[in-house]
Amino acid sequence: MEPDRLHTLTRRVLFAPLDETRRTETVADRLRTAITLGVLSSGEQLPNEVDLARQFNVSPVTLRDALQMLREQGLVRTTRGRQGGTFVAPLQEAGQRYLEDSLRGLSSIEIRDLTDWACAVSGHAAALAAERASDHSRRVLAEIIQTMTTTSDAAPFRRAESRLLIELAVASQSTRLSAAAVELQVHFAPIKTLAYAEPATRTLVATCLSNAVGAVEKNKGLVAQQSVVEAAAAVGDELLTLRNALVLATQGADL
C-alpha cells in the first residue's frame, strides 16, 4: 500500500496557507487534528516556530498563541535549551480527553449532519469506484481491508478506515469527492476513534467495508454504496450514544 500519497494529501490540507480571521483557533485546530490523526506522531518535534508560522502564513505571535493553547490541553510540550523545541506529547491520556471534549462539544444534530455528509461522500465514491477503480486501487483497497480485520486497537483501525475511505474516493476518479473525503477525515475522523474503542463496532464496520470492497471488485456499485453507508450509520449511532453518556456524566458531576 501507499501510505505516503495519502499522508501527503492530508498534510497538504492541514498545512494549507490561511488567509482568514480566527487564525489562532484555526492553526490550533489544524495542529490538534494533525496530532490526533497521527500525521504528527507522538514524540515528534514540530518545525521551528518561524518556519511553521511562514507555512501557515500567520505571524509568529499567532503561532505562539496557538501552541500555548495546545500546551494547555496537554497535546504538546516545550523544552528549553540547546536540544529544546516543541514536541508532540504522548497521545494516550491527553488525546483521549481531547477527543471526549470534542465529542461532547458537538450537538447530536451536528453528529447526524456529519454522518449524513459522510454517507453522501463515501457512499457515492464507493458506487463510482465499483465502475471506475483501477487494478492498482483495487489492490490497495484489499490490503487496507486486510489491516482492518487483523488490528485489535481503536487507533490503527480508525487510521486504516480513513485510508480506505480516501482510497475509495481516489478510485472514483472524482477530484471533488477526493477533496471532500480528505476534508472529512481531517475534521471528523479523530472522534471516530472513540466509536472504535467498542470491539462490536469495529467488527460491524470491518464486515461492511469488506463487503463494500468485495462489491467494488465485482463492479456492483449499489451494493458497495449500501455497505459503506451502513458502516457510516453504525459509527454515527455509536457516537450519538457515547456523546449522550459523556453529557450525562458531566451533568451528574454538576449536581
Place this chain on the structure above:
Amino acid sequence: MSGRAAEVDQHMVDVVQEINLAVATIFDQLQPLATTTVAVLGDHTLDDELANALHRALEQPCRDVLATIDTPITGVGFVADIDRTGPIGAWMLWWIRSGAAIKQKQHVLNRESDSFYDYSNAQWFREARHGTAPFITSPYIDAWGTDSLTMTASIPVFTGGTFLGVVAADLKTENFCDQLIRILQRGEDITIVDHEDRVIASSIPVLTPGIPIRGFLRRSSQTVGDRHPCAYAEWSAVRFNPSPNS
C-alpha cells in the same frame, strides 16, 4: 392499544407538563410584543408612519428578548399580513442575535427577486394565521432565513376580528431541544414527536431532532406504546414497546 393508552402513568404526565412549560416560556416572551403591536397599529392599514411607529415601539423589547441569558431565541419580530400592508407589500420587522451583537435583519421582500422571502407560505405563518393559536414548528432547514436547522414559534396578532400578522421567534434547534432532552432524561425513555411522528426531542440518543421515528422502530423491532398529547402544535409524548411479533 386503547386499553394501554388509557393507563398513562404519572411520570409521563409530569414530563409532558414540563415540556409544555418550556414551550410556553417562549410564547410568554412573544405575547407582550403582540400586545404592543395591537396598541400601535389598531385596525389601520399599514403605512410608512405606522411602520416607523411600530419599529420604535418594538425595537427595545425585541432586543431585550434576544439579550436574555441562555435563551435559545436567535431572531424575533413582527411579520405583517400581506393583505393588509397595501402599497408596502410584504413587510416585517426582525432582529437577530449574531455572536454578541443584536441587529436588525432585512429580508428580501421584493416579489421579483429570486431570493424573495415568501413568508405567507411558511408553516409558522400559515398555522398561526389559520389555527389562531400559538404554534411551534418542528426543526426545519430555513433556507430563506437563517440557513440553519431552526424551529420557529409564532403567535397570531388580532385586533377584534382583524388579523394583523404574527409575532414570531426563531429558536436554535440544538439549544432548545437540549433543554427538552434534559427534561426527558430524568426518567425512563420518553420521546416527544410532532403530528407526523417526527422527533422533537428524545432521551434515546440516536433519535435526533427532526427525523421520523419509523426507521428506528423498524430497526429496533418496536412499536409506539403509550401516547400522551402535549399542549402545542399537536406534539405528543410517546413510549416504545417491543413489537408483539418480534
